[in-house]
Amino acid sequence: MTRLHLHRERHLVSRIGWLRAAVLGANDGIVSTASLIIGVAAAAAKPADILVAGAAGLVAGAMSMAAGEYVSVSSQSDTEQADLARERSELAGNVDAEISELAGIYVKRGVDPATADTVARQLMARDALAAHARDELGISEMTTARPIQAALTSAATFSAGAALPLAIVILAPGAWLVPIEAIASLLFLALLGGIGARAGGAPVWTATWRVTFWGALAMALTAGIGRLVGTAV
Structure with a gap:
């Protein structure tokens, strides 16, 4: 008697929902907060003012990311639900x-007509809507929109990313804050890029x-603007 061994595969596409939101949130947290801190520091602000600006940037950015992701992914979910209702x-x-x-x-995918008709009837007998959602609309369990998951993931990862450059403000000497902030943040970004890619x-x-x-471009631009504004003021 031949024993059938089932091979279960885990595809990377199953991670696309949370991975996209996580990488985007953490990347934006590092870039925007580090750029804000460098820009304010370049304007010759006091350490306490820099810390307040960075903390405010963390909170505002996390809420902005959560709201933006929720609205964006909710729109996608609304479109999916409308298509499913029409298909139903x-x-x-x-x-x-x-x-x-x-x-x-x-x-059209290469199946002969007789087999295609048999497969279509069998799949629709089991779950007609799921069959059409997957093969006609391209909606599946792995790719379906999840607004709350995307919002929470973005807010949490933004906060985690923003906390890194914010910690540099507390730890770095005032005179060396800008170069240390820039170097450390770029290292954080490089690490994040590698982890996300892996x-x-x-x-x-x-x-x-x-x-x-x-990230380097964003920091350089905000540093230049901060220096110009600080000189003008």
Whole structure:
């Protein structure tokens, strides 16, 4: 008797929902807070003012990220639900047409018409809406929109990312704050880029270079603006 061994695979795409929000939140937390701190410090502000500005940036940024992610992903969820409602109505109105439509999708993918028709009927007999959601609309359990998850993940990771450059303000000597803040934040960004790339199966060096470059550019611009404003004031 032959024993059938089932091989369970874990695909990286299953991480796309939380990974996107986590990387975006932490990256934005580091870049925006470090840039804010460097900009304020470059304007010759007092250490206490720099710390207040950084803390305010952390709270405001976390709330902004949470609200932005929730609204954005909720819009995606609304669109998915509208498509599912329309598909549910079509299934209730003309099942044969929906079977033909689903079979036609499989034929376009290379399945012969007879097999495609059989597969379409069997899948629809089990769960017609799920079959059309997956193969016609591209909506699956792995990719479906989750607004609350995205909002909470973004807020938490933004706060974690922002806490790193904020801690530098407390630990670094005042005279060396700007260079230490810039170097430490770029190292944080490089580490984040590498971790995110590894978790998502992407090239590590490409992701590391990408986040580091844009982070350095943001800090340089805010430092320049802060120095100009501080000189003018």
